[in-house]
Amino acid sequence: MLENIRDAVRKFLTGSTPYERAVDEFIKDLQKALISSDVNVKLVFSLTAKIKERLSKEKPPSVLERKEWFISIVYDELSKLFGGDKEPNVNPNKLPYVIMLVGVQGSGKTTTAGKLAYFYKKRGYKVGLVAADVYRPAAYEQLTQLGNQIGVPVYGEPNNPNAVEIAKRGVDIFVKSKVDIIIVDTAGRHGYGEENKLLEEMKEMYEVLKPDDVILVIDASIGQKAYDLASRFHQASPIGSIIITKMDGTAKGGGALSAVAATGATIKFIGTGEKIDELEVFNPKRYVSRILGMGDIEAILEKVKGLEEYERIQKKMGDVIEGKGKLTLKDVYAQMVALRKMGPLSKVLQHIPGLGVMLPNPSEEQLKLGEEKIRRWMAALNSMTYKELENPNIIDKSRMRRIAEGAGLEIDEVRELLEWYNNMNKLLKMVKRRRGDIEKLFGGK
Ligand code: GDP
Ligand code: MG
Structure with a gap:
């Protein structure tokens, strides 16, 4: 029965069985559950083969524990079984x-x-x-x-x-x-x-x-x-x-x-x-979440989503370095949201190359400050209009005042955010000239 999958997920995530053995056990539980729900046996084995293949070929991203990473792969592959990423097309293809x-x-x-x-x-x-x-x-x-x-x-x-x-x-x-x-x-x-x-x-x-x-x-x-x-x-x-x-x-x-x-x-x-x-x-994804046990996997999925968003912005930064486009405040905002999703900043920062742009070698103290700053900046970003986020150049003094008021901040804090944003864009452009810095920015790729 599919309901057993949820128990298997819980057992896997909270049990003390060593990782490799826990994976084997989970895969067996998953197969049993699917087969006993009359899912085609071939389908079940190709699913678990795919999961194993990804386990051997991919590496867990730094923000996920190994077990969490494994469950995120299971989630991904099960979702594909139910129709993948996309919602089904429900529009009629002819009339009547x-x-x-x-x-x-x-x-x-x-x-x-x-x-x-x-x-x-x-x-x-x-x-x-x-x-x-x-x-x-x-x-x-x-x-x-x-x-x-x-x-x-x-x-x-x-x-x-x-x-x-x-x-x-x-x-x-x-x-x-x-x-x-x-x-x-x-x-x-x-x-x-x-x-x-x-x-x-x-x-x-x-x-x-x-x-x-x-x-x-x-x-x-x-x-x-x-x-x-x-x-x-x-x-x-x-x-x-x-x-x-x-x-x-x-x-x-x-x-x-x-x-x-x-x-x-x-x-x-x-x-x-x-x-x-x-x-x-x-x-499909929401449905699979329910099967796997929403409570247990929600946090993992949030982290994965955060990571995906983070990587998207990281790629955009790469483009800016190549002289293509510009980072908008919307991107900055997305970046901050992504960071929040990935976990407490203190944990996330240490694992993520590239964040040195914001805080090189942060100490505990700086991390706390950083966390608080991100919270306040997000409040400022939340008070901006869509237009302002897309095109921060239009933010003059009176707009700054409005934003500060809306966010419950001092006007200087808003100004600081905007300065930081401008500096970041400048910095990224400079990197192109000083290619060596890319290593610093992207953690030595
Ligand atoms: P039919 O015999 O297949 O036509 O079934 P009905 O449409 O008469 O529904 C049977 C019962 O199921 C009714 O009491 C409905 O209100 C209830 N029902 C139908 N869909 C849902 C649903 O999505 N959620 C809940 N909670 N009840 C539903
Ligand atoms: Mg009826």
């Missing part, structure tokens, strides 16, 4: 766009139909809902109520027992009236035994409607059953997308990976509550 929602009884199809309608309406699309669940009493009323709430028309035939007929007519009518996105809500199915009749109906509906997307709606807490269930649905009508509901009620969601594995579909949204606006575009 017909979506058919399928899933077991109670998984949240009808609620999600309303949420989707609201989501797309807000994005400027003309949306229509079709009530094609003829089994659940009051299914039509439930959808109509949602439609009324958000001002989206609902098509239904409460007395017609033929779901395929209703769906077909509903879609045709909406297409004629130039609706952009048509969402068809269907009946709950269990995917087993006597429910085969419902799967047949679904298949027929799929063939008649030829929807642009079939979305499987699954409850986050479904667990092990997900693989089997998703496969059955997938056989009846090819699943293109997945929505995981009730993510607010559980931090589990293990079934999602299995459903992805069974269908090859993309997770597009997650439901995070009963209300109409509680739908989020799926974010």
Whole structure:
């Protein structure tokens, strides 16, 4: 079960097992957890092979402990498994766009139909809902109520027992009236035994409607059953997308990976509550954080993010040295935010080459002062407008006064920040002439 991964992360980070053995144990735990959640075995082994490869080829950055670094790699590779860096594309690639929602009884199809309608309406699309669940009493009323709430028309035939007929007519009518996105809500199915009749109906509906997307709606807490269930649905009508509901009620969601594995579909949204606006575009990284145990890995991820930002600015400094561009106060700000994320300044400074620009060989005392200064300068930067950050030259005396007041600082402190900023740009330009200094700046590369 995916939930076991969280325990493994905790055990790994807090246990006293020596690093190498702890890594081996963790990888075994990870494989076990993924395989028992019915994730394809090949996929699991290629994932762990990739993790091991990175362990042997890469070096931990100075701001991370070895164990933290390892977890950040696991996080990275798991995120890729769930769709990588990017959020999925949820915009229709053609209009009109017909979506058919399928899933077991109670998984949240009808609620999600309303949420989707609201989501797309807000994005400027003309949306229509079709009530094609003829089994659940009051299914039509439930959808109509949602439609009324958000001002989206609902098509239904409460007395017609033929779901395929209703769906077909509903879609045709909406297409004629130039609706952009048509969402068809269907009946709950269990995917087993006597429910085969419902799967047949679904298949027929799929063939008649030829929807642009079939979305499987699954409850986050479904667990092990997900693989089997998703496969059955997938056989009846090819699943293109997945929505995981009730993510607010559980931090589990293990079934999602299995459903992805069974269908090859993309997770597009997650439901995070009963209300109409509680739908989020799926974010693989956030999801993986939940699987790994947000509390345990948040700090590590912050450091990694800080490091990435820090490296970006460092690269920009390199460009300035090469005579390209200029460091703006926005960059300075980003740099300071990045530093904060990486940990206490006293710890970070010692590890990071290049910071000598700010404080060469800092003593404890200087570090404290530096920390306090960064805090005060950040307050000043926070009080600046976007324009001022982009182009500090425009900051005259009256702007300085305003900034100082906004930040609760003396005007001299703001002036000092600006001077420091100007000096830094000058210094970077000088480095080009005195190349030897680059070694000092970048820690002897
Ligand atoms: P259907 O049978 O698949 O159409 O499921 P419904 O849409 O009727 O939803 C079943 C129950 O789940 C209802 O009580 C919903 O309010 C609830 N529900 C749906 N989505 C979510 C969600 O994301 N979070 C929570 N907490 N409840 C949800
Ligand atoms: Mg329903």
